[in-house]
Amino acid sequence: SGGRDDGKADSDSGGGNAAGSSGYTVAFVTHETPGDTFWDKVRAGAEQAAKDTGVTLKYSNDPDAAKQAQLIQSAVDAKVSGIATTLVTPDALAGAVKSAGTAGIPVVGLNAGIDQYQKLGALMYFGSDESLAGTSVGKRIAAQGVKHPLCVIHQTGSVALEARCAGVKSAVPGTENIQVNGADDSAVTTTLQAKLAQDKSIDYVVALNAQVALDAINAKQQSSSTAKVSTFDLNPEIAKRIKDGQVEFAIDQQPYVQGYLAVSSLYLYLKNGNDIGGGKPVLTGPSFVDSANIEKILPFTEKNTR
Amino acid sequence: MTDTLADHADRALRRGEPLVELIGVGKSYGPIRALRDVDLVAAAGEVTCVLGDNGAGKSTLIKIISGLHPHTAGTMRVDRVERSFGSPREALDLGIATVYQDLAVVPLMEVWRNFFLGSELVAGRYPLAGMRIREMRRIADQELRKMGIAVADINQPIGTLSGGQRQCVAIARAVYFGARVLILDEPTAALGVKQSGVVLKYIAAARDAGLAVVFITHNPQHAYLVGDHFVILKLGAAVLDARRGTVTLDELTTQMAGGDELAELARELDRR
Amino acid sequence: MTDTLADHADRALRRGEPLVELIGVGKSYGPIRALRDVDLVAAAGEVTCVLGDNGAGKSTLIKIISGLHPHTAGTMRVDRVERSFGSPREALDLGIATVYQDLAVVPLMEVWRNFFLGSELVAGRYPLAGMRIREMRRIADQELRKMGIAVADINQPIGTLSGGQRQCVAIARAVYFGARVLILDEPTAALGVKQSGVVLKYIAAARDAGLAVVFITHNPQHAYLVGDHFVILKLGAAVLDARRGTVTLDELTTQMAGGDELAELARELDRR
Amino acid sequence: MRRSLRLLARPEAGALAAALVIFVFFLVVAPSFRSMAAFCTVLYQSSTIGIVAVGVGLLMIGGEFDLSAGVITISAGLVNSMFCWYLGVNLWAGALLSLAFCLLVGFLNGWLVMRTGIPSFLVTLGTFFVLQGANLGVTKLVTGSVSSRDISAIDGFTSLQKVFAWSFPLGAATVWITVLWWALFVALAAWTLQRARIGNWIYAVGGAADSARAVGVPVVRTKIGLFMTVSFLGWFVGMHLLYRFNTLQAGNGVGNEFLYIIAAVVGGTLLTGGFGNAFGVAIGAFIFGTTSLGIVYAGWDPNWFKAFLGVMLLLAVLVNTYVRRLSSAPAPAAPAAGPPVPVPAASGKEG
Amino acid sequence: MRRSLRLLARPEAGALAAALVIFVFFLVVAPSFRSMAAFCTVLYQSSTIGIVAVGVGLLMIGGEFDLSAGVITISAGLVNSMFCWYLGVNLWAGALLSLAFCLLVGFLNGWLVMRTGIPSFLVTLGTFFVLQGANLGVTKLVTGSVSSRDISAIDGFTSLQKVFAWSFPLGAATVWITVLWWALFVALAAWTLQRARIGNWIYAVGGAADSARAVGVPVVRTKIGLFMTVSFLGWFVGMHLLYRFNTLQAGNGVGNEFLYIIAAVVGGTLLTGGFGNAFGVAIGAFIFGTTSLGIVYAGWDPNWFKAFLGVMLLLAVLVNTYVRRLSSAPAPAAPAAGPPVPVPAASGKEG
Ligand SMILES: Nc1ncnc2c1ncn2[C@@H]1O[C@H](COP(=O)(O)OP(=O)(O)OP(=O)(O)O)[C@@H](O)[C@H]1O
Numbered sequence A: 001s002g003g004r005d006d007g008k009a010d011s012d013s014g015g016g017n018a019a020g021s022s023g024y025t026v027a028f029v030t031h032e033t034p035g036d037t038f039w040d041k042v043r044a045g046a047e048q049a050a051k052d053t054g055v056t057l058k059y060s061n062d063p064d065a066a067k068q069a070q071l072i073q074s075a076v077d078a079k080v081s082g083i084a085t086t087l088v089t090p091d092a093l094a095g096a097v098k099s100a101g102t103a104g105i106p107v108v109g110l111n112a113g114i115d116q117y118q119k120l121g122a123l124m125y126f127g128s129d130e131s132l133a134g135t136s137v138g139k140r141i142a143a144q145g146v147k148h149p150l151c152v153i154h155q156t157g158s159v160a161l162e163a164r165c166a167g168v169k170s171a172v173p174g175t176e177n178i179q180v181n182g183a184d185d186s187a188v189t190t191t192l193q194a195k196l197a198q199d200k201s202i203d204y205v206v207a208l209n210a211q212v213a214l215d216a217i218n219a220k221q222q223s224s225s226t227a228k229v230s231t232f233d234l235n236p237e238i239a240k241r242i243k244d245g246q247v248e249f250a251i252d253q254q255p256y257v258q259g260y261l262a263v264s265s266l267y268l269y270l271k272n273g274n275d276i277g278g279g280k281p282v283l284t285g286p287s288f289v290d291s292a293n294i295e296k297i298l299p300f301t302e303k304n305t306r
Numbered sequence B, C: 001m002t003d004t005l006a007d008h009a010d011r012a013l014r015r016g017e018p019l020v021e022l023i024g025v026g027k028s029y030g031p032i033r034a035l036r037d038v039d040l041v042a043a044a045g046e047v048t049c050v051l052g053d054n055g056a057g058k059s060t061l062i063k064i065i066s067g068l069h070p071h072t073a074g075t076m077r078v079d080r081v082e083r084s085f086g087s088p089r090e091a092l093d094l095g096i097a098t099v100y101q102d103l104a105v106v107p108l109m110e111v112w113r114n115f116f117l118g119s120e121l122v123a124g125r126y127p128l129a130g131m132r133i134r135e136m137r138r139i140a141d142q143e144l145r146k147m148g149i150a151v152a153d154i155n156q157p158i159g160t161l162s163g164g165q166r167q168c169v170a171i172a173r174a175v176y177f178g179a180r181v182l183i184l185d186e187p188t189a190a191l192g193v194k195q196s197g198v199v200l201k202y203i204a205a206a207r208d209a210g211l212a213v214v215f216i217t218h219n220p221q222h223a224y225l226v227g228d229h230f231v232i233l234k235l236g237a238a239v240l241d242a243r244r245g246t247v248t249l250d251e252l253t254t255q256m257a258g259g260d261e262l263a264e265l266a267r268e269l270d271r272r
Numbered sequence D, E: 001m002r003r004s005l006r007l008l009a010r011p012e013a014g015a016l017a018a019a020l021v022i023f024v025f026f027l028v029v030a031p032s033f034r035s036m037a038a039f040c041t042v043l044y045q046s047s048t049i050g051i052v053a054v055g056v057g058l059l060m061i062g063g064e065f066d067l068s069a070g071v072i073t074i075s076a077g078l079v080n081s082m083f084c085w086y087l088g089v090n091l092w093a094g095a096l097l098s099l100a101f102c103l104l105v106g107f108l109n110g111w112l113v114m115r116t117g118i119p120s121f122l123v124t125l126g127t128f129f130v131l132q133g134a135n136l137g138v139t140k141l142v143t144g145s146v147s148s149r150d151i152s153a154i155d156g157f158t159s160l161q162k163v164f165a166w167s168f169p170l171g172a173a174t175v176w177i178t179v180l181w182w183a184l185f186v187a188l189a190a191w192t193l194q195r196a197r198i199g200n201w202i203y204a205v206g207g208a209a210d211s212a213r214a215v216g217v218p219v220v221r222t223k224i225g226l227f228m229t230v231s232f233l234g235w236f237v238g239m240h241l242l243y244r245f246n247t248l249q250a251g252n253g254v255g256n257e258f259l260y261i262i263a264a265v266v267g268g269t270l271l272t273g274g275f276g277n278a279f280g281v282a283i284g285a286f287i288f289g290t291t292s293l294g295i296v297y298a299g300w301d302p303n304w305f306k307a308f309l310g311v312m313l314l315l316a317v318l319v320n321t322y323v324r325r326l327s328s329a330p331a332p333a334a335p336a337a338g339p340p341v342p343v344p345a346a347s348g349k350e351g
């Protein structure tokens, strides 16, 4: 018992077009660090959209800005029909995006780069804004009277993560950052444990991904701290913890939607000349998941679509 | 020292019985033919001396017998059974112990560990059984003292010993573990007069204990002192193969040095 | 071969002039005292032989002169100037060339590169000036041939040569670059009769060209053939220091072997 | 005997001194470091690095590297978790399957290295990439996401958790069973290296493989055995991670292989093989654990974390080298170029 | 002479064969790979790895490692960028300052290694952490974020961009100047190794430092020079990154140090020093570039990316080893235990 539930194993089967039947190829380039749940959902959304619209999807990723630029360049070399890319480091990607424009390949931005996408020549944008999301979290916990939250950066020097923490700090000036080794759960746990022991005044932990939030709960128990925990992004485990109250809330920018819209908008643009958002960015978040709405969302997290 | 040899020597050895026979053995290193068509017999109770110029193939020959390289032509028989060793372990297991010219010691390891390397004394047969370290230290020390070498500390890394001291460890080890066949590649090269004498005595004692000894040396005097059988290699082929009595020391020396050159040298250098 | 030596020898050398003097020199390796209170003079046009048991400190002595280790006691003078070398380069720059017992070759490098290592011939004085490779190959090959060693390929890694061949490369190199003082640590150890003869001739030629030679050997015969001056070390201290003529070959041999032991050995081993 | 004890004690003496210096340093600068709880946290953190590091240390003494040692911990956990979750079988079966899998990977590493003569650095780099990719690819295939599913409800969980991830309170502190396991593995490795015949072989194959082979040491078997030891310990840590955290991220574990190597080298293992010591490696892991958590306990600016870590590591190594020089009193090294004799402290090509 | 040419050509022959196999393989499986544009992209990608890899290869032949070679590229760019942005001075001044800084870091690496006898692996690991921390800490201090500011408006940008990040179209493809620089550096390194006196010294200090010292090779100076060469090339790539992308992420560069080492080792450099070849290293970088982009061009599932990469790397190394064995025809190795003589192809402790 407790294993795979056979009934719902094959959730996203169903009708729709076979990939490639519309004749378009879309390159989807992100700054994913391999194995991240968040990006897994972005990709799931993109794949679903590709399936629904009959587009051939080519997904690739590299967290290093220069290499991401290289991936965009190779998509241009491969003469794809459209490119969807994250614009987390707009200056670094500008050249590659421009060369796509020169080659007549439409580009849409997603996830990050809300202020710069137009300048770079991307047609549309789907996403949230990292610092806006951070600020929303900050405002919400400030309202509870939190004075000294800890913002956990699980990937050194990541622009997106730093932006989230900066957002939190803009609403709660007492925010403190900490760096952990996100590739090792026991290291995350002990580091947080140490931090909570070192500074007893920490009254809140803001995790920037779901697994770190789980580790934070562990650390909290070990160091008998009373700090509360909230997190960015969802996974099934976190959904359960929200339900039983161990995690206050998760802020969700609906990665599945970002992936889905980026691909389907390109399809519509290519097929039909549509412009989604009317020249303005399309926001997919932030939306809060907490005990109020968790019941509704829980089944979707199980399916890896939220 | 005779006690060590007698203790360890295989008691079933009968004098004159051939233990290792090479018939038409050859060896190429890629394009380089180091050895061609060499015959050699190492018989129990006899010392076979192999002499020859530098690069003549002497070391190559003994590396074949001791299992370090397989030969590429001809046949080798050990105890009348045809063999081609895949590893030195197989040779050791047949009682063939070797002193290599480049010594085969592990510089960073202690002297006693080097002495017993590959043939450690253990307290039991289970995998992680402790070694009988105290005993190993004692034996190593004792065997070295017998050669007239007192190392300051049997626990010092062998890399800190002098060249000759290292040579002595390698010899003492081979003598101690050589149960049937003892192979020595220029054992006296780095040794002083006294230690050379000790080694020659060992060789004689091994012979007397019934072991087959293969002795490589550049020193015809040394060879003649203990040898029963002399093989001279030149450019990888045997140019002389004679029993003691059929050849004199002078002949041997002359053969090795390439005829009259030596006489001329003596004349040239003579300052008296 | 005399040509090589004469070509390279410092022409300002005057026979008998002391080039290297050690006065009360001592050396400790941490707790181990390898050398104590040794005096030695290497004079132009003379061969100084250093003899002694294994571990007596001979190599340690020459490592001090060649700049490999600094001494820990006493004084060393080169050309009457007191010195303590920080690196072998300093010794080389004063024209002191050495053959080390452990050879100091780089196994993976070609023979000719090893020959010229540290003293390459270059086509210009700018940093990345090309080496005169063809010339270096020719010279290396030629110098080795003079020693009676014809390596199959001057471009093969020196690690694939036989022990004796490697020794010859090291000797040829030192002779070629030794402008004033030539130091040889057991150069004939791995050599056959013929090659040993060649090396002794080299030593004699170096002496005649006015170089100071320090010659370490275990072979009293060899030492006596060329030596002008004999130093015997025992446990790090000099026990004999005699000029040629004040000591006979027999005395030398006896001193080295520790008295009567040798006679007994000869008796013991004598089979005729 | 007295003399020999001094000599045996030598290699780790430096590392121990360095560990003490660093530990006392943090006791002084970080008030919250001065508690049993903090000490236990440091020990736990050190043990999760230290267990695999012991194996990596042995392997490095034996003259080889294993870059796949970090990801194999995650592979081990994933095999166990997904096999049991997918088929719904008892977790013990999955744990054994995972063990067999890990040993096979170790065997393959060793076999390829010995058979092809390709440096272990490259072979295990290949394994590292393959495992890393497979972790992600297979997990995605099986579970539809990039992390394994919660297995805490599957049979056998509680008993396995007792073995691999049990903890008990000690005053205000929590002691994890991994610390005890770590001590056990270190003791076993130390015994093996100093007292067992195989230890002799390990030093020999690392110090001079050709010479070892010439005197009859089974070089191939020894080295393959070492690779399998590393995978076994990787499996062990994988089990701990799985039974402590219930789920595993398929992308994790990357980078830890270098922490193991760092622990080994800081603890005095020679990078070129042939010299080192199990206690030294353990102390190396402890130094790493102390430093990385000590910086947090001290509350230093996290932006500079890595810079502090680098400085502390260099300090530790310097103290280690200095103490070892003192205690072994080797030849006074010729200025700058390092000692010309193979005194282990600073010899080899790194000298 | 014929014979010697064959021998000189040997070390990279295997790597070249491997590169060809991999290249043809992707030509077959990935249609979009079959264009000049794709080839130029691969070349560009290879050059950004390859430039530093040349230096790292030389250093490894010289028997040392440099783990700080990856982050120093970013440090170089950051020093230049932030100095000029903060003070508003001409970028050329910043570039020179940055060059001086990098050379100093290289000198310090080498000096510490030679002076203390601590293995270069540890010393440069320390530098790696320190630089990584400083990159982040200083950038946050100066710019308040984790990336440097856009400097494209500061004086000197256009001229510097011409030098470091110029590109020109070639049909549908774009050729980057780094490819030309790469070719130049490789040629220079090849000349140095094969023809210059310093090349002789590099092989010698890596193959047997003590012997080299004994015959008068300036070991310390040679090694320090090698460390400085690596930092110089790191600076060069840092300049390219800065002037191509205008801004730099302070956290980047980490991990690249291993790509350099991988390129060198795949190209036939001996991990233990003393053997290797500049062309080999260049081909190693090209193999890496081809493989990592080829997988993308082929459109394979990125979840399995690393697994493909691992398999391709192993294949490349196998082909390399096999071809080198064939062409050099060494002693038929004793079964399994590797050749007992120092035939470079598979010798040393890795054999
Ligand atoms: N680096 C070192 N560390 C410790 N002890 C050393 C070191 N080098 C040499 N010794 C010791 O110093 C003593 C003298 O050694 P040395 O090599 O000078 O002897 P040697 O006369 O050359 O002997 P041989 O004839 O055997 O070559 C020996 O006892 C040796 O063990």
Ligand SMILES: Nc1ncnc2c1ncn2[C@@H]1O[C@H](COP(=O)(O)OP(=O)(O)OP(=O)(O)O)[C@@H](O)[C@H]1O
Pocket (backbone or CB within 6 Å): B029, B032, B033, B034, B052, B053, B054, B055, B056, B057, B058, B059, B060, B061, B101, C160, C161, C162, C163, C164, C165, C190, E331, E341
């Ligand atoms: N691994 C190898 N690869 C290529 N050639 C080799 C190898 N080993 C030995 N040789 C060559 O084979 C020939 C015989 O070498 P060997 O070592 O057997 O000579 P040797 O008679 O022992 O000489 P020495 O008296 O100088 O030790 C030499 O020309 C040597 O260069």
Ligand SMILES: [Mg+2]
Pocket (backbone or CB within 6 Å): B058, B059, B060, B101, B185, C162, C163, C164
């Ligand atoms: Mg030989």
Ligand SMILES: [Mg+2]
Pocket (backbone or CB within 6 Å): B162, B163, B164, C058, C059, C060, C101, C185
């Ligand atoms: Mg000596």
